[in-house]
Structure formats: C-alpha cells, structure tokens
Amino acid sequence: MRIAVDAMGGDYAPQQAVFGSIMAAKEKKIASVLVGRSEEISRELARYPDYPQDLITIQEAREVVEFSDHPAMAVRKKRDSSIVVANQLLKKGEVDAVISAGSTGASMTASLFVLGRISGINRPAIAIPLPTVKGVTVLLDAGANAENDPQDLVQFAVMGTIYASAVLGVATPKVGLLSIGEEETKGNKLVLETHQLLKESGLDFLGNIEGKDILMGLADVVVCDGFVGNIILKFAEGMSSALFQKMKEALLQSPLTKLGALAIKPSLKQLKASFDYSEYGGAPLLGVKGVSIISHGRSDAKAFKNAIIAAANAVEQDVIGKIQSSLDRNGK
Amino acid sequence: MRIAVDAMGGDYAPQQAVFGSIMAAKEKKIASVLVGRSEEISRELARYPDYPQDLITIQEAREVVEFSDHPAMAVRKKRDSSIVVANQLLKKGEVDAVISAGSTGASMTASLFVLGRISGINRPAIAIPLPTVKGVTVLLDAGANAENDPQDLVQFAVMGTIYASAVLGVATPKVGLLSIGEEETKGNKLVLETHQLLKESGLDFLGNIEGKDILMGLADVVVCDGFVGNIILKFAEGMSSALFQKMKEALLQSPLTKLGALAIKPSLKQLKASFDYSEYGGAPLLGVKGVSIISHGRSDAKAFKNAIIAAANAVEQDVIGKIQSSLDRNGK
CATH class of the missing domain: 3.40.718.10 (Isopropylmalate Dehydrogenase)
Structure with missing residues (x-):
C-alpha cells in the first residue's frame, strides 16, 4: 500500500x-x-x-x-x-x-x-463524512457539481452506500434524500423525480429527510445536489465557528465563569474535536x-x-x- | 394597533x-x-x-x-x-x-x-431573522417556495432589504446571494442569472456569499430559493440541538465538570438564547x-x-x- x-x-x-x-x-x-x-x-x-x-x-x-x-x-x-x-x-x-x-x-x-x-x-461526487449525534453520516455531493439531474443523485446514493458500508463499516446503510418535508410530494422537481427513482433502486431508501435530520444521524447516506451540499457543508463550518466563538466569549465573562471554564476545558475540547472535520480524514471524490x-x-x-x-x-x-x-x- | x-x-x-x-x-x-x-x-x-x-x-x-x-x-x-x-x-x-x-x-x-x-x-417569501456573530441577518426564502426563478430572487432581495431597514433598523442593508463560491461565475443556473440581475438592481449587492458567511453576518440580507433556505434553516436548528445535546453530555462527565458547568450555566443559557429563534419574533411572510x-x-x-x-x-x-x-x- x-x-x-x-x-x-x-x-x-x-x-x-x-x-x-x-x-x-x-x-x-x-x-x-x-x-x-x-x-x-x-x-x-x-x-x-x-x-x-x-x-x-x-x-x-x-x-x-x-x-x-x-x-x-x-x-x-x-x-x-x-x-x-x-x-x-x-x-x-x-x-x-x-x-x-x-x-x-x-x-x-x-x-x-x-x-x-x-x-x-455521469458525474463524480464529493462524499463528506459528517459527525452526527449517533456516529458518522456521509453527505454527497458536497460540491463537485453546481447542478445535477435525478440520475446523478441515484448514482450518488449507490456510491455513498458502498462507501458507508465498505469504509465506515455500516452494515446496511440507510439512504435519505434531502428535501423540505418528509412526504414524497415535498420538494423541488429534482427531488420529486429522484424520490421515485430511489424507491425502485433496491437501496435501503428511507425517503425524504429534512435539514434537521442530518446531524441527528437519521440516515447513513444523505443525497443532495452539489449546490445544496456545498452550502450546507460551508454553513456547518461557519455555524461551528460562530458557536464556539460565542461560547468562548461567554466563558470569559467573569472570574467565576473563567474558573468554571477551566474545569470543563478538556470536555469542551473533546466536544469541539467531535465536530471537527480533521477527525474524519477528508472526503473521497467518488x-x-x-x-x-x-x-x-x-x-x-x-x-x-x-x-x-x-x-x-x-x-x-x-x-x-x-x-x-x-x-x-x-x-x- | x-x-x-x-x-x-x-x-x-x-x-x-x-x-x-x-x-x-x-x-x-x-x-x-x-x-x-x-x-x-x-x-x-x-x-x-x-x-x-x-x-x-x-x-x-x-x-x-x-x-x-x-x-x-x-x-x-x-x-x-x-x-x-x-x-x-x-x-x-x-x-x-x-x-x-x-x-x-x-x-x-x-x-x-x-x-x-x-x-x-410573483411569489411571497418567508424571511427568517437569523442571529449572527454580529447581529441579525434576514434569510429569504426560508421555505414558502419549493422552486424559484431569478426574478423571484430579485424580489426577495428587494423585500428583504425593506424589512431589514424598516424593522431591524439596518441603515443600508447589504444583500448577499447564496452560492458555492464568491466569484460571479460560481453557482447553479438560477444563481448565475440572479447575480446579473442583482448587479443592476440598485440594491447594495455584495455579490455571492457562501454558506460559512451567513452566521458571520457578512450580509444583512441573504437571498436563496425556498428549497435551499428551508434546508439551511432546518439544518441550523438540528445542528444547534446536536451541539447543545453533546455539550450537556460533556458537562456531566465528572464531578469536576459538573462543578464547572454550575459556574458557567447562566452564560451558557444566555448563549443558547442568542441562537434561539424565539428571541426574534417569528418570520414575516413578505x-x-x-x-x-x-x-x-x-x-x-x-x-x-x-x-x-x-x-x-x-x-x-x-x-x-x-x-x-x-x-x-x-x-x-
């Protein structure tokens, strides 16, 4: 090797x-x-x-x-x-x-x-492993494409399933299609069409999932077009920075909070690490x-x-x- | 009234x-x-x-x-x-x-x-006020529409600017177009076309902004289609839950961290509140x-x-x- x-x-x-x-x-x-x-x-x-x-x-x-x-x-x-x-x-x-x-x-x-x-x-995809409350979820495409069609998304689901199973060790990865409602009638044209294809794909398809479900670890593989995926990935980075920046300010407010901060510092560091991309070794271009x-x-x-x-x-x-x-x- | x-x-x-x-x-x-x-x-x-x-x-x-x-x-x-x-x-x-x-x-x-x-x-939009590290940013559309065209997005920019100025007290609101790169050549078809229209709109248009820029407060008004906006909004909710859930676990790890947690509890509560939608009084349907x-x-x-x-x-x-x-x- x-x-x-x-x-x-x-x-x-x-x-x-x-x-x-x-x-x-x-x-x-x-x-x-x-x-x-x-x-x-x-x-x-x-x-x-x-x-x-x-x-x-x-x-x-x-x-x-x-x-x-x-x-x-x-x-x-x-x-x-x-x-x-x-x-x-x-x-x-x-x-x-x-x-x-x-x-x-x-x-x-x-x-x-x-x-x-x-x-x-048709189109390769960047598969990004995201830390969730349960473990790790693979989201793709995280930005290899600016636009995709339903067939692309089905291929992403296939490749994500293989990656989650082979590399992340998930026995039978559940696939979620990112949308704006759980019902199969919810979403834009791309998602509505992809939903029907995924139902017949033979994959372990959960149906649509919403933005809030991603980090709850509802699906092992989250499928979306590269535009949406890249925005989410970058948003998550920004939100993590914003939260930890605000937290730091909160912890330096008074002598008492500083003392408290000292006691919890190792735990917080661990927490920050668990939301840190570097633990997960980069994103494969599948x-x-x-x-x-x-x-x-x-x-x-x-x-x-x-x-x-x-x-x-x-x-x-x-x-x-x-x-x-x-x-x-x-x-x- | x-x-x-x-x-x-x-x-x-x-x-x-x-x-x-x-x-x-x-x-x-x-x-x-x-x-x-x-x-x-x-x-x-x-x-x-x-x-x-x-x-x-x-x-x-x-x-x-x-x-x-x-x-x-x-x-x-x-x-x-x-x-x-x-x-x-x-x-x-x-x-x-x-x-x-x-x-x-x-x-x-x-x-x-x-x-x-x-x-x-053409299409009303849900304008959601999001707490940022600098203040509040209005994002629209947060989910009134599943699909939008460039003209819709320009109207969102106009309405968002008026809301930010009239209700949130921003003197001359800066408008950002959510995309996957700052250059005007980056994005899907919808964004590429909207970018050109916004340049000529007379609004204070910053250009494209990325997902990570939203909570950094780079723009006062963030414009995107309702599909993307809704997914981001829900993702932010989920990420906030996930982080505070993990933080709670981290703070209850040992007697020492519990003591520390006690000292910082009011600050953390304040922090959580600052990322809490309820402070911002709901989202207008513009x-x-x-x-x-x-x-x-x-x-x-x-x-x-x-x-x-x-x-x-x-x-x-x-x-x-x-x-x-x-x-x-x-x-x-």
Missing part, C-alpha cells in the same frame, strides 16, 4: 503533509510518496531524523497549483504540478491512492482529467477511477494522517471495484 | 399564545385579538385575573387546522378555523397584522388566499397584502410576545406600503 500525498497542497504545506505522512507510517505502517518540490520536502523531513525511511519517498514535481489559480486552467497548464503528478502516479499504478489538501477545484479536476470517470458514472481523497485546506498533520488511513481503507475494501460492479449489475 | 393572534396555533396552544398576548399588552401596550375557541381562550385568560381587559379581546373561531392536515385543503375547507378567521380580520381591516404558530403551510396558504399578493410580487408573521411551532409566550412586537413594528414602519411603492418605482 502506497499513498501519494500532494505535499504542496493546503494552508500548512509542506509541513503538515510531511508530518502527517510520518505519523501514518509510524502508527499504521502505511507508505507515502510525498509529491512536490524535493528540496522543500527534504528540508521538512530532516526535522524528523527518526522518520521511517523505508515508508516515505519523494516524487519530484516543480510546480504548485495555488488557491488563486483557476482550477481547470491550472491543471491543464501546470503539468508538472504536485497535484497533477500525484494523480499520474495513481494512473500509472505506482501508488494506490492520492490525497490533496490543495484547492478543491484543482484536486477534483486533476483526478477527473488524469484518472477519468468510472464507466457508467466516481473517478481511483481512490482520490480531498482534504480540507486547513488540514493539520492529524487530518493528513487520517486521510491516509481513510485512503488505505478505501483501497483495501476495493471501493472503486465495488462501485464498478454495482453499476455493471444494474446496467447503469 | 391591534394584532390578531391565532390562539389555537402551535405546540403549546392556547396557553402560550394567550400569555404572550398578555405580556405584549402589559409591556408594550399592544392590543391583541385572540382568535379561536372562546371557551378555551377564556379559561386560559381566567388564570391571569389582572390581565389588561381593554387590550385583549376574543374572536370566536370554531375550527382548528391541525399539523396533520393538508395545508391548502384545510384552509379551503375549514373556513371557520382560527388561522383563516385571523386572516379575514386583517383583510377586513379590523386588525393590523396576523400571527400564527400553527402549521407553516396553513399559515402561508391562509395569508396568500385571504390577503392576496402585493401587486407585482409579499402578501398585510403583515403576516409565521412563528415557530414550538413558540413559547416570549416568542409570541416578540412576534407581536415585530408585527407592530412592521405595521408602524409600513413595510407593506414600502414594498408596494418600491415595486411601482421599479416598474416590476
């Missing part, structure tokens, strides 16, 4: 990517290929003299796709960028999966262009021919480590093969 | 509606007409012997629209229901505004059927010919009181007249 890590991607590159790879190597014996400017990566590796040299290698790539670059343009022009080279390694079979915390658009485009779509898949994990731009070493572990799981569980054979079975 | 309150609407009807009206009368000298089954309302009023009798009257209505009723059907069939009668009082000019915490669908339908649309408005406030089904007396105050403000500030003249001015 070898995972290509885009060492130049993310707000804290290459430091956190490098240390995350070392953590995964030490703790899980997973090998990484760090892709990017070798002098920068080597300099960073030199800070960890005891790093497992047999498990960490470097693949030179001179260019870097910046967050300010136009994703599709950058991927086309910067052929020697870390994100493109990482995907090429996967395409050539030199690694088993690829991870990037760089621009989501560029990661997506690079995987789509270099790896290509699984035959039969539907491309290879395991491609898109991590948050703010990823720290732990987030990279978890993404590497998630990628290894997806490879071991043959998620791509399972998606392919499910499509073949259903003649889609 | 007299406000019709649907005394039979909401999870805690008629108790909380009645007590909320008494609070508004005592604290703000606002008169209410309690609409519903008079014997139930009288029995409730009798529990407050000193209630201001000159400010609280009863209007008999024998029927009740239940949450389980089909909204449009119920409004058409139950002509003597509290929600229909309350709207008729407004139509006849016997009251200045109407408030209901009953089924959102029924309140909306009753106001739409009985009051009618403001001439030139675009109908009259002030109609839709309150949350879980409204308590304070929520009713705040809804009554918000309704009185909207009447005093002539929100309906301002929407009408803005449409006339722009020839829409």
